[in-house]
Amino acid sequence: MSGQGSAGGATAIELIGVDVRYHDRQALAGIDLRIDPGERVALIGGNGAGKSTLLRLVAGTLAPTAGTVELFGTGVGSLDRLAVARRLGVVPQAAALPFAARVEEVVALGRIPHEHPFRGAGPADRAAVDAAIARVGVEALVGRDARELSLGERQLVLIAMAVAQATPILLLDEPTVHLDLRHQVAAMDLLVGLNEGDGTTILAVLHDLGLAAHFFPRLVLLDHGRVIGDGPPRDVLTPARIRSVFGVDPALVRLAS
Amino acid sequence: MSARSRRSRLALAIALVLPIVVGCSTPAGQAPTPTPAPTAAATLAPSPTPTPLAAFPVDLTDDDGAGVTLTAQPQTIVSLTPATTEILFKLGAGARVAATTDFDDYPPEALGLPHVASYTAVDVEKIVGLGADLVIAGGNSFNDPAAIRQLRDLHVPVLVVYARNLDGVLKDIELIGRAVGASDAATALTASMEAGFQEVAAATHLLDRPRVFYELDATNGLYTAAKDSVYEEMITLAGGKPITTDSPTDFSIPLEKVIAADPQIILLGDAAYGVTPDAVKARPGWEVMSAVKSSAIRGVNDLIITRPGPRLVDGLRELARAIHPEATIPSPEPTTAPAVPASPAASAS
Amino acid sequence: MASRSEPIAPVRPVDAAHLARRARPIVLLAVGLAALAVALVLGVGLGSVSIAPGDTIAILAHRLLGLDVAPTWAPSTETIVMELRLPRVLTAMSVGVGLAVAGTTFQGLLRNPLADPYVLGTASGAALGAAIAVIVPIRVVIFQFGLLHALAFAGALVAVYTVYRLSRTGGLAPLTSLLLTGYAVGSLLAAGLAMAMYLSGAALGQIFSYLLGGFDGSSWSRLAAAAPLIGFGSVAISLRARSLDGLLLGEETAAHLGIDVRRERAILLALASLITAAAVAVSGLIGFVGLVVPHVVRLLVGPSARSLLPLSALGGAALLAFADLAARLLGEIPVGVVTAVIGAPFFLALLRRVRAGYEL
Numbered sequence: 001m002s003g004q005g006s007a008g009g010a011t012a013i014e015l016i017g018v019d020v021r022y023h024d025r026q027a028l029a030g031i032d033l034r035i036d037p038g039e040r041v042a043l044i045g046g047n048g049a050g051k052s053t054l055l056r057l058v059a060g061t062l063a064p065t066a067g068t069v070e071l072f073g074t075g076v077g078s079l080d081r082l083a084v085a086r087r088l089g090v091v092p093q094a095a096a097l098p099f100a101a102r103v104e105e106v107v108a109l110g111r112i113p114h115e116h117p118f119r120g121a122g123p124a125d126r127a128a129v130d131a132a133i134a135r136v137g138v139e140a141l142v143g144r145d146a147r148e149l150s151l152g153e154r155q156l157v158l159i160a161m162a163v164a165q166a167t168p169i170l171l172l173d174e175p176t177v178h179l180d181l182r183h184q185v186a187a188m189d190l191l192v193g194l195n196e197g198d199g200t201t202i203l204a205v206l207h208d209l210g211l212a213a214h215f216f217p218r219l220v221l222l223d224h225g226r227v228i229g230d231g232p233p234r235d236v237l238t239p240a241r242i243r244s245v246f247g248v249d250p251a252l253v254r255l256a257s
Numbered sequence: 258m259s260a261r262s263r264r265s266r267l268a269l270a271i272a273l274v275l276p277i278v279v280g281c282s283t284p285a286g287q288a289p290t291p292t293p294a295p296t297a298a299a300t301l302a303p304s305p306t307p308t309p310l311a312a313f314p315v316d317l318t319d320d321d322g323a324g325v326t327l328t329a330q331p332q333t334i335v336s337l338t339p340a341t342t343e344i345l346f347k348l349g350a351g352a353r354v355a356a357t358t359d360f361d362d363y364p365p366e367a368l369g370l371p372h373v374a375s376y377t378a379v380d381v382e383k384i385v386g387l388g389a390d391l392v393i394a395g396g397n398s399f400n401d402p403a404a405i406r407q408l409r410d411l412h413v414p415v416l417v418v419y420a421r422n423l424d425g426v427l428k429d430i431e432l433i434g435r436a437v438g439a440s441d442a443a444t445a446l447t448a449s450m451e452a453g454f455q456e457v458a459a460a461t462h463l464l465d466r467p468r469v470f471y472e473l474d475a476t477n478g479l480y481t482a483a484k485d486s487v488y489e490e491m492i493t494l495a496g497g498k499p500i501t502t503d504s505p506t507d508f509s510i511p512l513e514k515v516i517a518a519d520p521q522i523i524l525l526g527d528a529a530y531g532v533t534p535d536a537v538k539a540r541p542g543w544e545v546m547s548a549v550k551s552s553a554i555r556g557v558n559d560l561i562i563t564r565p566g567p568r569l570v571d572g573l574r575e576l577a578r579a580i581h582p583e584a585t586i587p588s589p590e591p592t593t594a595p596a597v598p599a600s601p602a603a604s605a606s
Numbered sequence: 607m608a609s610r611s612e613p614i615a616p617v618r619p620v621d622a623a624h625l626a627r628r629a630r631p632i633v634l635l636a637v638g639l640a641a642l643a644v645a646l647v648l649g650v651g652l653g654s655v656s657i658a659p660g661d662t663i664a665i666l667a668h669r670l671l672g673l674d675v676a677p678t679w680a681p682s683t684e685t686i687v688m689e690l691r692l693p694r695v696l697t698a699m700s701v702g703v704g705l706a707v708a709g710t711t712f713q714g715l716l717r718n719p720l721a722d723p724y725v726l727g728t729a730s731g732a733a734l735g736a737a738i739a740v741i742v743p744i745r746v747v748i749f750q751f752g753l754l755h756a757l758a759f760a761g762a763l764v765a766v767y768t769v770y771r772l773s774r775t776g777g778l779a780p781l782t783s784l785l786l787t788g789y790a791v792g793s794l795l796a797a798g799l800a801m802a803m804y805l806s807g808a809a810l811g812q813i814f815s816y817l818l819g820g821f822d823g824s825s826w827s828r829l830a831a832a833a834p835l836i837g838f839g840s841v842a843i844s845l846r847a848r849s850l851d852g853l854l855l856g857e858e859t860a861a862h863l864g865i866d867v868r869r870e871r872a873i874l875l876a877l878a879s880l881i882t883a884a885a886v887a888v889s890g891l892i893g894f895v896g897l898v899v900p901h902v903v904r905l906l907v908g909p910s911a912r913s914l915l916p917l918s919a920l921g922g923a924a925l926l927a928f929a930d931l932a933a934r935l936l937g938e939i940p941v942g943v944v945t946a947v948i949g950a951p952f953f954l955a956l957l958r959r960v961r962a963g964y965e966l
Binding site: 377379381382383385386387388397398399402403404411506 | 655683686754815
Binding site: 059060061080081082083084085086088089090092095096097098099100101102105106108109110112113115117118120165 | 713717718719845847848851852854855856858859861862863864865866867904905908909910912
């Protein structure tokens with residue numbers, strides 16, 4: 001299951017004995033997680049299970065209370081932000097835009113870690129932006145004020161921004177919540193393409209267990225801040241777990257394939 | 258009362274009243290009259306050879322403590338306060354005054370001159386353009402200190418005057434006299450003003466001293482003479498007992514304090530803005546005051562009472578008549594007759 | 607099943623309009639420079655004393671370019687042009703640059719379209735400093751600044767530093783905390799200002815004229831003190847344009863894009879405050895320039911700080927130079943009145959455009 005595309009050596013993402021406490025609340029406890037380069041992993045679990053906290057740890061915007069988080073063998077805390085941004089892109093659930101900005105201007109933000117610090121975007125950066133727009137299929141939105149888009153369209157623009165960032169690791173926080181079914185599938189296809197075609201390591205928080213099971217070879221199930229399942233969908237999503245973690249009738253979860 | 262006139266009244270109050278009274282640390286009791294040889298005359302004794310030509314170059318120290326050197330008699334003078342304009346014209350230097358302010362109103366000959374200052378700003382560029390060789394400005398922020406500094410940086414001589422009391426007014430007149438080469442005229446003017454002050458003081462000092470409330474403004478709160486201000490000095494000289502705020506910097510007074518002080522005479526310095534005795538009588542709470550009961554409420558011309566210029570004597574006479582309508586106050590220009598050195602009980606009450 | 611889905615809509619090629627938009631900053635740069643040149647010539651040529659245009663140009667050529675022109679003008683004319691008008695126009699331009707750059711920075715940093723250079727207490731700090739300078743009976747000159755300007759400068763910096771330090775102690779999100787702390791500290795300082803004005807007596811007019819803002823006291827020495835600070839700050843901010851761009855989508859996203867948000871926020875805040883303090887020290891409080899200019903430029907070239915900062919600087923310089931000219935020609939009315947008359951209607955139009963929510 002894991003290790004496809006891995007050239008050996010360092011893991012892409014590795015969490016060892018990680019605890020996170022917010023004041024008196026234990027958000028994550030004793031997390032050990034290892035994701036090799038080229039893996040495609042879906043992070044699932046109920047609300048408040050610690051999925052977003054785990055993403056923030058990996059992105060380095062949150063420091064663990066205990067334990068270590070490494071990207072390609074280097075502690076994420078010891079990397080400066082620019083170095084992290086060249087290794088890892090993040091698609092947020094949502095982002096606020098205080099000023100009018102065209103879609104292509106938002107996508108171009110993804111080039112910030114790469115462009116010349118003073119001269120700004122060069123031809124290569126512009127080409128990467130155009131390519132990302134084409135790849136996510138948002139050409140029709142070019143020229144429009146990003147604030148006037150539908151929620152689903154905005155989500156695609158944020159994905160395009162992360163694609164333009166062209167990092168070996170891509171984190172996504174519920175990238176499909178506002179998409180209609182067709183675009184959910186399209187977005188999943190895009191992730192599969194980035195992963196299998198470009199070798200991008202992907203870690204995505206997903207709520208839709210069906211999508212997760214169908215498009216991801218490896219699922220990590222979080223519950224109350226602990227990893228309680230890690231492996232192929234059919235091993236992780238047992239009827240008992242669906243009932244205990246999500247509190248629903250397993251029959252409601254359509255497990256394709 | 259319209260907002261506009263209220264604003265202009267406040268502006269007038271600030272522009273005309275405060276510069277000669279605020280920040281006063283010298284007791285007003287040092288009246289200019291107690292001795293026949295006042296300090297001003299002593300320090301600036303008329304030179305035995307009154308030749309204006311010999312007076313230059315001259316080194317002066319102005320009321321800000323700044324040294325001002327004039328190499329020749331100024332021919333293009335800019336006056337930045339109405340009082341200094343009046344002084345310059347009274348000293349016979351009017352023909353050499355090249356520009357005044359937006360709010361100059363006297364003498365009539367000054368009215369046609371270009372304006373180079375408003376309440377808020379001094380047009381430095383215009384002053385330089387006129388080629389001024391002497392600028393006379395008001396101290397204590399009457400004119401913008403930044404503009405004064407700028408003029409000095411451009412080597413335009415600026416003489417700053419700021420009189421804290423009547424004595425100071427006389428000194429300023431003599432200072433201006435020396436600056437424009439009219440020392441003799443200045444000495445003569447101050448002597449006649451002193452004589453005028455003494456005559457009025459002599460005419461009133463044996464009379465009863467009624468308690469006087471001098472109203473500066475009542476549109477929004479009550480404003481009256483501050484402690485140690487020139488108002489206090491003038492009212493005392495005119496034979497009244499001034500009701501003041503108990504602070505040298507605060508001109509506002511609560512109504513209850515006025516009621517407690519029970520004025521026997523109310524003088525309306527704001528009469529020019531349409532405040533009438535009837536309006537005062539109709540104010541709630543005021544009916545208990547003696548002045549209101551006896552209808553001793555009179556309007557006065559605030560401008561000449563407070564403007565630190567040659568007409569202060571007229572102002573004092575007007576004030577004395579308003580306080581003592583029954584008495585005979587000497588008319589203007591009786592001249593010569595050196596007044597009997599009355600002891601104007603400046604500190605008597 | 608996992609077939610590649612077709613694009614959401616037909617592909618629209620990068621069209622001519624798109625290219626024109628990329629060229630637009632260059633065009634605007636040229637327009638801005640031209641406007642600045644016109645403002646300079648008019649600002650030096652017009653005033654309460656009328657000077658023949660030929661004389662104005664001859665004096666400038668003689669004094670600035672060193673041309674050997676036989677003086678046909680009075681010495682006082684030369685003084686007016688060289689010692690009064692030229693430093694005044696250049697001061698207006700410097701302050702315009704400073705306010706526009708600081709406004710752009712504060713808006714980007716606080717991610718708030720309604721932010722201006724005064725939002726974190728610089729204005730009230732400077733005003734209180736100036737008022738204290740007016741009421742204390744000391745007269746000193748520090749670095750070519752009078753006490754008023756020195757204390758205004760210090761007051762602005764102390765106020766914003768206090769706001770920054772206090773904002774970091776609470777449990778609020780950093781931006782919310784900054785804005786609320788700025789408001790609270792600003793209110794306190796305003797109370798201090800009111801008290802100082804109450805105590806100022808005859809000097810009230812001086813405080814008032816400082817609050818209204820203006821350039822009528824401009825001089826070379828004062829310009830020489832303020833312009834380097836404004837220039838240094840503006841260049842330093844422009845070199846960090848990338849950080850402002852990164853903040854467009856929020857602090858979390860900025861971090862993902864490689865921006866060290868805490869550090870950049872502190873640096874940009876310090877630079878923008880330094881610029882604002884230098885500007886308010888020489889000119890007093892002049893509103894709307896720092897608020898409106900960045901918005902106008904943003905409408906024209908989009909939100910990228912790399913174009914936005916230099917073009918805002920140009921726009922601010924030209925706007926304030928023209929506003930000061932108008933103020934002078936209308937009889938030394940406060941320049942803040944002119945900028946408000948120009949800026950307020952624009953601001954109202956802007957408010958109508960601001961959407962209730964701007965989630966992306």
